[in-house]
Amino acid sequence: MSTTGTRGSSGTLSDGQAIWLVAEREIGSKLRSKAFVISTAILFLGALALVIWAGFQASNSTGTPVAVTSDASQYVAGVEGLDVTDVSDRAEAEALVMSGEVDAAVVADSSSPLGFAVVAESDAPTQLLLQLSQLPPVELLAPAEVDAALGYVAAIGFGIVFLFAASMFGGTIAQSVVEEKQTRVVELLISAISVRALLAGKVIGNTILAMGQILILAAIAIVGLTVTDQTALLQGLGGPIAWFAVFFLFGFVLLASLFAAAASMVSRMEDIGSTTTPLTMLVMAPYFLVIFFNDNPLVLGIMSYVPFSAPVGMPMRIFLGQAQWWEPLVSLAILMATCVAAILVGARIYENSLLRMGARVKLSEALAG
Structure with missing residues (x-):
């Protein structure tokens, strides 16, 4: 059947x-x-x-929050990945660092061979130091x-x-x-x-x-x-x-x-x-x-x-x-x-x-x- x-x-x-x-x-x-x-x-x-x-x-475009004094602004000009807060002097920058509003501050320092210094509360953010370091320009022939x-x-x-x-x-x-x-x-x-x-x-x-x-x-x-x-x-x-x-x-x-x-x-x-x-x-x-x-x-x-x-x-x-x-x-x-x-x-x-x-x-x- x-x-x-x-x-x-x-x-x-x-x-x-x-x-x-x-x-x-x-x-x-x-x-x-x-x-x-x-x-x-x-x-x-x-x-x-x-x-x-x-x-x-992928959408996180916010950079490292830093306070920058007016006399140190030229040192961060053109540096990508920073969320800059302009301050008038070092004291104001240190206050923002201590309050936690920024991770660190970039201030002018005549004793530094670079002309500026990074101020942080307990330790300096590694990412910020890398962003401020001097690197050669990179050209990608076949970018991903x-x-x-x-x-x-x-x-x-x-x-x-x-x-x-x-x-x-x-x-x-x-x-x-x-x-x-x-x-x-x-x-x-x-x-x-x-x-x-x-x-x-x-x-x-x-x-x-x-x-x-x-x-x-x-x-x-x-x-x-x-x-x-x-x-x-x-x-x-x-x-x-x-x-x-x-x-x-x-x-x-x-x-x-x-x-x-x-x-x-x-x-x-x-x-x-x-x-x-x-x-x-x-x-x-x-x-x-x-x-x-x-x-x-x-x-x-x-x-x-x-x-x-x-x-x-x-x-x-x-x-x-x-x-x-x-x-x-x-x-x-x-x-x-x-x-x-x-x-x-x-x-x-x-x-x-x-x-x-x-x-x-x-x-x-x-x-x-």
């Missing part, structure tokens, strides 16, 4: 109905989990704090398009979101598969639906939840940058965030399929690590690479074409302005092809290992059936 369409006369579920029922079960169990809700709330709050902090850092600090913040943002979502939902899928095997629930499930429908439902359900988090995080980024009046930064991040969501979708489906397949090869919770550790390393690698090499075009270029790191590497290159218009399309095509291959391989492993209890199933046996 065909299982396509609606319920048949015997009450058999179609594949579409079975997949959606499993997906609903996965979504419902997650939303009822206090640990999931709390960790998600912490992620959202942390992301909002990071975006607002980055926005304020993005501020290094903002690039680092973007690297942390993309890396943490990918690491958190992929590892959390991947681990959840693995635990769910082993729990169903251990309690023999899986035998009841596959008596009503096909093994592939069960796998597809798990992957789709967790993908919906993961993408929901990504979209909310994107909204948080937009709100945070809007609140800090960073329209220029928002325009620069808009494209990379959109590409990140697209890459993450296919990257997560790839990883979710492999996590489910790897977990189906064992029958006990304590054995999950033996098959999922390599996948966990693949999830962690892009995070550390983008943190340590966020300013290295070669490493980012390689990352943007490797399927497991492309969801982090390519959006980062787009944000930094290093990617040509066609590169995201080529990288996405590679990722999608790898995703299809992973689904086919994962489904075969899952189907051949799901009902095998006891010792861990070898990969060669799972693939051979």
Whole structure:
């Protein structure tokens, strides 16, 4: 009897109905989990704090507050990064320093070889001393398009979101598969639906939840940058965030399929690590690479074409302005092809290992059936 369409006369579920029922079960169990809700709330709050902090850092144009006497004004003329308060004499300058209204004062001093001195309360601000030091003029032949600090913040943002979502939902899928095997629930499930429908439902359900988090995080980024009046930064991040969501979708489906397949090869919770550790390393690698090499075009270029790191590497290159218009399309095509291959391989492993209890199933046996 065909299982396509609606319920048949015997009450058999179609594949579409079975997949959606499993997906609903996965979504419902997650939303009822206090640990999931709390960790998600912490992620959202942390992301909002990071975006607002980055926005304020970018918009902070106020310099070091200093008091400057009239006879020392020529020494700070043209010095950038100072918030100058003009005073009439040294006594007034010292009063402002003691009151905390300024960090330091610049006053004329005939005994100094430079002609001026810096007056501070307990210690002189290092930044002020650097600003007043004599430096040669610098000419940049290829100035960076993005501020290094903002690039680092973007690297942390993309890396943490990918690491958190992929590892959390991947681990959840693995635990769910082993729990169903251990309690023999899986035998009841596959008596009503096909093994592939069960796998597809798990992957789709967790993908919906993961993408929901990504979209909310994107909204948080937009709100945070809007609140800090960073329209220029928002325009620069808009494209990379959109590409990140697209890459993450296919990257997560790839990883979710492999996590489910790897977990189906064992029958006990304590054995999950033996098959999922390599996948966990693949999830962690892009995070550390983008943190340590966020300013290295070669490493980012390689990352943007490797399927497991492309969801982090390519959006980062787009944000930094290093990617040509066609590169995201080529990288996405590679990722999608790898995703299809992973689904086919994962489904075969899952189907051949799901009902095998006891010792861990070898990969060669799972693939051979």
